[in-house]
Amino acid sequence: MAMNVSSACFSVLSCKKPNRIRAVASEDFATTAALKTDTEDKLKLGGSELKVTRLGIGAWSWGDTSYWNNFQWDDQKLKAAKAAFNGSLDCGITFFDTAEVYGSPLALGAENSETLLGRYVSQMHKLSLAYIFFLTQVGCHIFVSGALIGKYKPENPPSGPRGRIYTPEFLTKLQPLLIRIKEIGGNYGKTPTQVVLNWLIAQENVVPIPGAKNAAQAKEFVGALGWRLSNEEVDELRSLASEISPVTGFPVEKL
Known part of the structure; x- marks a missing residue:
């Protein structure tokens, strides 16, 4: 399987501390039967x-013990992360983001998302690697840490x-939006996440990078692709979301 790999690092401008660094790896496959997404449908x-796929995979949790994984990293979680990487490639997702806290001292242990991603890429065959450095803006918290897809309820908030x-x-306050997301998903046979x-993705200038464990x-x-x-549903969800004040004070911003 022939491929080209490009890796990049850039500062996060959308968070409070602009000195944090984020690492990104993007791969382009020439031909592969396993590629299920439209490789021509990419965005700068x-x-x-x-150019990257319209959907990326966030790898912040891979190897992290400062916030994720109950502060512990073991072989089982390592295998799950590798499976997430392989599963992403099998489905045609070739854009990986290491973490919005990359560069924080607490994120730099014996293993972290950047070292693991580098290891996974290096284990692949017929690989050529290039480095590109650039600056761009990155948004955080697609699913509001699970709240937007029904993970938590008012009577069962997160700990x-x-x-x-x-x-x-x-x-x-989030419930009307969440209920409508579920209704729309039911019409399409899709999950709230999708x-x-x-x-x-419908915003055209956004490449979401949800985290996959x-x-x-x-x-x-x-399943969010294809x-x-x-347009009416896009506008309706935007209108419902605009009625909810955004949350602030994400703990990792203080690292």
Whole structure:
């Protein structure tokens, strides 16, 4: 399988601390039967010349013990991360983002998302590697840490750091939007996750990078491709979202 790999690093301008660095790897396949997404349907990333798939995979949790994985990293989680990488490639997703906190001292352990991604790429055959450095803007928290896809409810808010942000009051205000997302998903045979990702892709200038801990999550994300919400549905969800004040105070911003 022939491929070209390009890797890039850029600062996160959309977060409060612009000195944090994010690493990105993007791969272009010449031919492969396993590629299920439309490789011609790519977007330029920010102001760079690098073209990426319309959907990326976030790898922040890979190897992380400062926020994810219950502060522990083991062989089982390592295998799950590798499966997420392989599953993404099998579905044609060739854009990987390491982390919005890349560069934080707490993110740099014996293994982190950048070193793991580099290892996975290096294990592939017939590989050529290039480095591109550029600056662009990156948005964070596609799913509002799971709140936007029904992971939490007002009567069952998250624990730990998320509980201080996604309060029962916020989750109550979120319900009309969440209910409509589920209704639309039912009409298309799609999950709330896939509806949210498709809404972002419909903006045309957005490349969502949801985090995948395993192959099942990566494959679910791919289900956001190959179809499109109607313009009316895109506008309706935007209108419902505009009625909800954004949350602030994400714990990792203080690292």
